[in-house]
Amino acid sequence: MKNKKIKLGLSGVGDFAEKCFIELFQNHPMVESLAIADVDADRLARIAEKFGIDVCYDSHTALCESDVDAVAIFTQRHLHGPMSVEALKAGKHVYCAVPAASSVAEVEELVQTVNETGLIYMMGETSYYYPSALFCREQFKKGKFGDFVYGEGEYRHDMSHGFYEAYQNSGGPNWQRVAGVPPMYYPTHSTSMLISTTGQYLTQVSCLGYRDKVDDKVFGEGLNNWDNPFSNETALFRTSGGGMFRVNEFRRVGDLTGNSVRMSMTGTEGTYQEQGEHTCLWTSLDGESVDLTEELKCGEPDIDPSQKVGKGIQYDFFTGVSKYHPVERMPKEFFGLTNGHYGSHHFLVDDFCRSVIENKLAPNHVWAAARYTVPGLVAHASAMQEGALMDIPDFGDPGAEWEHLFED
Numbered sequence: 001m002k003n004k005k006i007k008l009g010l011s012g013v014g015d016f017a018e019k020c021f022i023e024l025f026q027n028h029p030m031v032e033s034l035a036i037a038d039v040d041a042d043r044l045a046r047i048a049e050k051f052g053i054d055v056c057y058d059s060h061t062a063l064c065e066s067d068v069d070a071v072a073i074f075t076q077r078h079l080h081g082p083m084s085v086e087a088l089k090a091g092k093h094v095y096c097a098v099p100a101a102s103s104v105a106e107v108e109e110l111v112q113t114v115n116e117t118g119l120i121y122m123m124g125e126t127s128y129y130y131p132s133a134l135f136c137r138e139q140f141k142k143g144k145f146g147d148f149v150y151g152e153g154e155y156r157h158d159m160s161h162g163f164y165e166a167y168q169n170s171g172g173p174n175w176q177r178v179a180g181v182p183p184m185y186y187p188t189h190s191t192s193m194l195i196s197t198t199g200q201y202l203t204q205v206s207c208l209g210y211r212d213k214v215d216d217k218v219f220g221e222g223l224n225n226w227d228n229p230f231s232n233e234t235a236l237f238r239t240s241g242g243g244m245f246r247v248n249e250f251r252r253v254g255d256l257t258g259n260s261v262r263m264s265m266t267g268t269e270g271t272y273q274e275q276g277e278h279t280c281l282w283t284s285l286d287g288e289s290v291d292l293t294e295e296l297k298c299g300e301p302d303i304d305p306s307q308k309v310g311k312g313i314q315y316d317f318f319t320g321v322s323k324y325h326p327v328e329r330m331p332k333e334f335f336g337l338t339n340g341h342y343g344s345h346h347f348l349v350d351d352f353c354r355s356v357i358e359n360k361l362a363p364n365h366v367w368a369a370a371r372y373t374v375p376g377l378v379a380h381a382s383a384m385q386e387g388a389l390m391d392i393p394d395f396g397d398p399g400a401e402w403e404h405l406f407e408d
Contacts, residue, residue: 006032008035028334031353034053091119130259132262143269180224195371208235
């Protein structure tokens with residue numbers, strides 16, 4: 001870009017954007033100005049006043065028709081694919097919260113649109129910058145794992161812990177129709193950690209679902225937009241390197257301990273395990289055994305009591321960094337600003353801004369986003385067929401014409 005600054009538009013100013021991302025985009029030194037869009041006029045006016053934003057739009061389409069260079073999408077998850085494509089076709093670079101899309105066809109169109117436009121697309125996958133993922137990528141790069149054998153990833157988030165409120169806030173009077181989204185349609189917290197560590201992708205899946213028994217009109221045939229009966233789904237994947245990967249996506253789970261997103265990974269030479277209250281262990285064949293619990297722990301957040309969600313505080317929204325986070329690469333303007341999801345928010349915003357300015361791919365580019373997202377979409381189809389083994393389509397790697405923001 002000639003001016004080395006971005007005119008950014010943010011689409012969807014609900015809780016996640018308000019509490020976590022607006023101030024980061026506003027304060028990034030590569031962002032020249034910030035406009036916002038939302039279909040809720042009252043919410044739009046309140047956010048504009050709170051953050052001192054002068055340029056507002058009443059729809060995503062109106063924002064895409066404006067003179068912004070890039071659009072950051074924080075709308076309801078089932079809208080992400082079409083909205084991203086709309087923005088790209090309007091000539092805008094795109095940052096999108098997870099997941100990338102809600103069907104394989106939408107993912108295919110998204111990848112195709114990036115190929116056709118040559119614009120930057122980045123998915124804001126927080127797990128990519130979790131301390132556990134940073135540690136495992138470092139160990140894998142050094143060869144400490146050996147050959148990958150088996151991994152586990154899971155997102156254990158009960159509906160009662162903030163999800164009801166979030167869907168009611170964004171879904172309108174018929175919020176249950178979108179709250180009943182299949183759990184495997186939101187797999188990227190789990191899949192991204194393994195894929196980004198090993199460089200392998202997922203090729204086949206067999207998945208089973210737990211038919212929900214709670215009478216809240218969320219999960220069940222005819223109750224939601226997907227006729228989805230499952231509140232919990234468990235999938236076993238084959239990886240492109242011949243390994244196995246188990247994923248749990250649970251929305252009814254009696255567990256509020258530690259991080260709701262967890263991973264474990266076993267190779268022929270070494271193993272990383274993560275359980276419960278952030279108990280993190282590294283062991284290897286050469287006799288090494290290290291308790292990494294304290295080393296991978298993020299700083300405690302200073303949470304305002306007004307940020308309470310459901311039965312507790314939405315802790316994930318407000319976490320500091322660990323010793324493994326390369327904070328030296330952060331713009332000085334970010335120091336002291338709210339971070340979240342185990343140190344990831346600062347890095348995701350910086351990745352996108354630098355990616356657009358330098359015209360280089362951030363790690364969570366569209367081809368990575370496709371590999372994070374599509375396996376879950378196919379997994380749910382498998383669950384609807386009681387575990388039928390199904391092949392997972394792959395949309396390949398970036399072309400040779402693309403440069404990458406980071407060499408590794």
